[in-house]
Amino acid sequence: MACPICSKDSTPRYRPFCSKRCADVDLARWLRGEYTIPGPPLDDVPSGDDEKG
Template identity: 55%
Template sequence: MNCPICGEDTVTKFRPFCSKRCADIDLAKWLNGSYAVPSQREEDLEADVSEGETEQQRPH
């Protein structure tokens, strides 16, 4: 089995990762939303549109 972050062989202690570093990188991706799945709900789509309009109206 290979580490999903760097591709190296996994280590039992950190499985499915090869090291604590790769496990921490994966955790950081979860915490900052990199692994978020986009929603297709209507309410969410409307919220995205209204946020985009608000950002365009703000002066830089």
């Protein structure tokens, strides 16, 4: 399996990454919001607080 950051072979210790550096790069991208999960904008999703009961 290739590392998703640099395409080198992954190592069992950091799988799916090849090193701690690449794992940290991936984590930083998540924390900065560079990755998104497809779906409707949160403003369009009902929160459930609108229900009365």
